[in-house]
Amino acid sequence: MSLTRERIEGLAPDQASLAAALKLVKPASWPVLAASTDAEVLWGECQGSGATPYRIVTAADGGSYKCTCPSRKFPCKHVLAVLWLRVDKPERFESASPPQWVEDWSARRRGGGHSPGKPKPDGDEAGTPPSLDAALAEAATTTPADPKAAARAEAQRERIKAEREGAILAGLDELERWIADQLNQGLADFAGRVGSAARTLSTRLVDAKAGGLAARLDQLGTELFRVGEERRADLAIERLGAMALIASAYRHQDRLPAPLRDDVRRAVGWSLRREELLADATAPRVTSVWIVAANLSEVQPDKLRRLETWMINASTDINQPRAAVLIDFVPVSGGGAGFPFSPGELIEGEVVFYPSAAPLRGLLASRKTAITARWPQSLPGLTPALQDYAGRLAALPWLDRWPLLLSNVALRTAGKNALGIADVSGAAIAVERSQFDQLLPLLGLDDVSLLCLWDGRTAQVLAADTPLGRWHHED
Structure with missing residues (x-):
C-alpha cells in the first residue's frame, strides 16, 4: 500500500x-531523517524536551512502527510526523x-512482531475523522498573541x-536549623x-520549591548504608557540609561568577529548559x-528513573571537555525505559553544555x-587526571563525581574480591567492589585506557580501550 495523505x-x-504532528514538521526537530535504499523503511530522530532524541522507525506505508517516546497513542505524533514529511x-x-x-526492529518485524494497534471508534462515537487539512487550517487560523x-x-x-525565591529562602532557614x-x-x-x-x-523543601536539596536529603540515608560503618560519620559530615555550603552560596549568589x-541555582532546584539552553x-x-561509553540507570526516591548516557570526546584537542553526560528522567510507573544510544555507538554532533564551573x-x-x-x-x-579532579572540586565544592580519562594504566587485584587501577609509578585508586566480576576479563592487560567516574574514594569503570579491543559497562 502506497503512502498518501489519506x-x-x-x-x-x-x-x-495530527495537530501535534504538524508542530513537529520542521527541520530543527529532526537531526536525523533517512530511508533505506529500497525505500521500504523510514527512520528518524526527533529532538524533544529531554537531553536525547526520540527514535522512530516505521514501514514506508505506516503499517508497522516503533517510537521510543512514552505516548500511549498508536501511532504517536512522531510516527505521524515522519510519514507526513x-x-x-x-x-x-x-x-x-x-x-x-x-x-x-526490522528483524523482529520479519519474525512476526508488530506494533500495537489502536482502537477504532465506531458509530456516533467516531465523530469527524482526523484530517490533515483540518490540522493545517487550525494552525493557519491561530489567533496572534x-x-x-x-x-x-x-x-x-x-x-x-x-514568590518562589522567598519560599526557597525560608526553606534554607529550616535546612540550616535541621543540620x-x-x-x-x-x-x-x-x-x-x-x-x-x-x-x-x-x-517542606519540596513545598518550598527547593527540590534539588530535597533530593540530596532523600538520598542521604541510602548513601550512608552503601558504605561501611567506619566511613558513615565522615560521609555524613561531607553531605551535610555540602548542603550547608549550597544554602550559603544561594544566599550570596549575587557575589558569585x-x-x-x-550551578548553585540548579543544585537548589531551579531548572533550565532545553529551549533556553540552546538559545544561550x-x-x-x-x-x-x-564515543558512547556507558548507560547508567538509577531509581530516585521521587519515583523518577534517572537515565545517564556517558560519552567520550574523541577529539585530540585537550582543551575541549573530555567527556559529557546526557541525562533524562522518566516515571518509574511507565515501566522500563530504553536508552537512546547503545554503548560503543559513535556519534558526530554538537553537545551544548549547561553553564557550569x-x-x-x-x-x-x-x-x-x-x-x-x-x-x-x-x-x-593517574596523577594528571587526579589533579584535574582536584581543580574541578575546587571550582565546584559540592561536586559528587567526575569522569577521569586515563591512559597507560592497568587493573590489578587489591585483596579478596577487590580491584584497583594502577600506573607504572605505583600510584593506585580503588574500584567499586560491585564491579569485580564485570572487570575480570581486563585483569592482566597492560597499557589500558579507561573512562571511570571518581568520587574521591572509589572509581566506577565505564569503558576501556585495551590491546584486545574495547569494553563497555553493562548496567
Missing part, C-alpha cells in the same frame, strides 16, 4: 495527534543503510518567580535516624565525534552517525 489520516488515532518533503530523507537499532496579554503573563511569571540540630545530637547514630529525621524536612551561580549564546558548545552535563543539539573514532589519548598515569 493513508496518514486513516492511521491517526485522533485530530489532536515523507509525503510532503521526501527530499528531506537521506538514502542510507539502516543503523543497528533499525536492523533490530495579544501584546497586553503577553505583558500580563510576563508580570505574572515575575511575581511567581519572586545544626543533627550536629548537636552527634553523628554516632545518625545513619539510623536520618530516614525519619529527614522525611518531614524533605517534604555566572557559571557558579548557575554563552553556553559552551563542542562539535566532535563522541565544571561543565559536564549537556544536550545533543545535532547528530549523525559516525563511522570510526579513535580512543582519545590523555596524559599517562
